[in-house]
Amino acid sequence: MRRIAVLLAVPLMVFLGVRPAEAHPMPHSVVVLDVHQTSVTASLELPAGDLATAGGGAPDQPEALRAYLAEHFRPTTTNGVAWTVTVGDLGSTAAEQTATGPYQEVTAEIELTPPAGGDVRHFTLGYDVIVHKVVTHTTLVSVRQDWAAGQITEGDEAEQIGTIAIDNRTMTVPQFTVDLGAGSSWRGFLAMLRLGGLHILEGTDHLLFLLILLLPAPLLADRRRWNGLATPRQAVRRIGWITLAFTAGHSAALVLGALTRVTIPARPVEVFIAVSILIGAAHAVRPLFPGREALVAGLFGLGHGMAFSFTLADLHLSTGRLALSLLGFNLGIELVQLLLVALALPALLALARLPIQPWLRTAGAALTAVAAVGWALDRLGVPNPVAAAADAVGGNYSWMLVALVLLAVAGAVHLMGRKPATT
Template structure:
């Protein structure tokens, strides 16, 4: 009997320990990320590698830049792209940088970021290839690498839209204890898809670009009015007002289109900060003009001149895409067309309200109030772009994310303006 009890105790002890112990907490380690930017004749891979795991696998301390050459050699040996026919691609490893990163489950950690360019033999297909890749995973068998496409112009995927598409996961195969090659198939792609993507991007850029919209709308606000002795007085005739609004819109379009084309095609390198400050100052000047006429009758000329600065800002979007000459030409057309179509839509929606507002008794209050808000946003942007962060600039920037609400408001204003104009016409003919 005592033997039965002894066996029972021996079985109960580990059972009680198991039941009484707290469950083991999972501590997932940060994984690696590979983001692919697909160009016409090459692919750029942006690697984000946890520094601790990289040091463990490579045996090289992430003491940058002192150990940069060793890390580049390690990466070149463990990244082996090849075409669908098996032909090896050339690999060029950039300079690694040590950055700070954070993962929800594990908290902050250090990360090594590096860009690697893959290039097939002349005439090779960049849209179909195999990626032999075992960075870190050849030693740290629990590690995984997520591979995604960040930019692929021919497939209509643009970096600026902030969307990525995962194409695979690289990890050790537990059955064979090897790291299988990843097959990357990006489909056919076409210039048409790239053009449509840029058309969409241009439209979104003007909708989400609060500063560009404010500049145009604040110039249009006093356009239906007559300036006398340094003051805005009564409303101009409908034809005259529409003609002014048309010329201002056209001049702004020409200004930013010329600057966009010249700076993009000729790869003009312009510092972003002076351009952004210039745009904020142009809005401030437009707001002051809406209160008191600074350049009456010259609004179209001013819109064209300031439009040059706005066009330079638009060109920064294209400059970061690293497109070939042919892709850039189509992108310019699509991007600019997207901007103009949305701009025309917004002006068309605002036009009835602008014409009706010019004839309302509350017009001065609404105009000055709108100019004050716009001027405050402009001052906030000037300070922010000079390095002084402030809540005004943050609020104005956040307004661009609510462009759907803005479109709804403009549509309601357009309907109200049309109704007001119809009532006024009916009263005039009665």
Template sequence: MRRIAALLAVPLLVFLGAKPAAAHPMPHSVVVLDVHEASVTASLELPVGDLATGAGFAVDLPARADALRDYLAGHFRPAGADGRAWTVTVGDPELTRAEQTSTGPYQEVRVEIELTPPVGGDVRHFTLGYDVIVHKVVTHTTLVSVRQDWAAGRITEGDTVEQVGVIAIDNRTMTVPQLTVDLGTGSSRQGLLAMLKLGGLHILEGTDHLLFLLILLLPAPLTAARGRWSGLAGGRRAVRRIGGITLAFTLGHSAALVLSALTRVEIPARPVEVFIAVSILIGAAHAVRPLFPGREALVAGLFGLGHGMAFSLTLADLRLSTGQLALSLLGFNLGIELVQLLLVALALPALLALAGLPVGRWLRIGGAVLTGAAAVGWMLDRLGVPNPVAGAADAVGANHTSMLVVLAITAVAGAGWLIRRKPATT
């Protein structure tokens, strides 16, 4: 018994004394679904190392692009709830760098695959037969998520996704089960409401659009004479000017938004963003010294065309059908206009009050200088010169709740001052 105990103790002591093996976490794959009216786009992110093992050849792009497309098509088998197979169309793969929290940097392949059901097929309920990589690398997993789903009211910008399942090998049967994707019901009403909300958020978070409108409104209560801002225009006249500027800006960006979205013209983002920065800089200069007195509405409408093109870039990424696009234009525009009217209504009392204060001139010039600095920062950033001014200006839009609170406080203060001032002037 002593000999047996001694023999058992030796390996036990070796095991206890050995350093623990450090498991090297491997990156997982990602499948992100964008749901359209008659198809589903799957965006794949595949780690190169595991992909080469699964495919059985080196992922050398673009030389092996055709072989990789064939491999992916053979291991991607979507089917409807009725069992009918979907058509799989693999796009051009590209090699890029990536990083996951547990793995550090690595190379990955990104590729889009179009999944199209037969005529009359339901894109909201289907099964996903998928065993890319995992049929050879049994420890590999694939996270499946939904990013865009207009009919369900899911309209997101950026990398926000909702996970719908995980694809991995079943250790009991050593098979890869199909993933059942159930996206629930969808409707045009949900899509319309989502676009209404997106339009409102877009104008709230779009600091550049807000600054352009507000900087044009800043000198609206004033009259111009001899190349400078002089006296007050009067309450009714100022309100008419502010209303005209707001309406012209609305018509300008609405026309550009509708035209660019319905014609599906691809507009480069950088020239549009530079144009917007230039428009803000011109508006800031006009607030200091009148450049186009009495023609602010015309300028707002013309520059509004450029701002509308920027809005259309958001809709272009959604790849909507004609019917969905028409409803989206209605909801998106309505959301923009409702929030815009709210902001103008909040700013109006303060604008009228400041115009009648001795310190109003310096506040106007100070606001114009800050706005002009932000415009220059944005212009440089859009031209490829990052700078802290652009980052600080963008951060203002990220905290739109605080901005609304400040505007509400200034609106109450301005209205109070106007009410107290009115009896003295009558």
């Protein structure tokens, strides 16, 4: 009996010394950090049921919810000086977890600002939302954007840096220290350089527009038909001017859109890009603007550049970082673009000299037009398999690069092995 009493007394003594807590299976919470130059933005995703259990209220009780979040989110410097916490937008959405099924999720945006001299890269998070009351709950902490560390992600991608949960031995929530290491402008610049290059490789629509304009560049127009052949020097000059004009157009729009922070709806811009590709495809079949391809490339490049500027606007960078990001992002776009044009050049020149050139050109233009129509419909709110397939090509850009290299080699061999055609 004595042993039984001791066994019963031990857990009783433990639980009498702690707060009442709930224990049951549940979805976890998510805290996603975006690290800026002078502040940190925290995006919270909280299971509504567990939030209510912990006394946090609900989205239809915004004042109570804001007060609860402010009370249980108390970041400090590493030596204990409190940060300023500003609870922003609140929301609610449906979510689902594999183990527990669908549930309601509360979302919140919170701005964390350090005191003068505080370091946004090293601080104590001071977070115990839900976990202070629900002992089986876990919070995943991730970093999504950290420009100075070269971490630039798009969408919901984030790198997990740790978890917050109650310590079952002490029944307390340990302090969570955020240590992001050293950051630098150079790492941010290189990250933007890489991001710019990836945007061209993965942006199938931008690349396709440029290539479809270059397709008839080695040809001459006569009576609204492509029935002549430019000299290699003329063809290279035209390709160079078209590439330069497209570069100038989207560079100007990129700088203007990013620096002025003008808000333009994304859908009209994306539809404009699809229409520009369709016009380029029609021009490849029958010359619509012969000799003025560079001008058209520059004008349509403005729309393509505006689409690029949306990426920079989403990063919410300070003026200094934005200037460096513009330089790196634009340079990445141009370097990869020049590489792709250089790889395509021999194939373009060789294709113009093949007897089946009209058929290949028409087939390429037709496929491009189909993709453009699919994109236009998708961006007007009509999802379709054509747009999905065209977008998937950008996700396999390594195969596209291999294909361009093989075409470049084949084109160069063909040009060296045959005399230029005269018609």
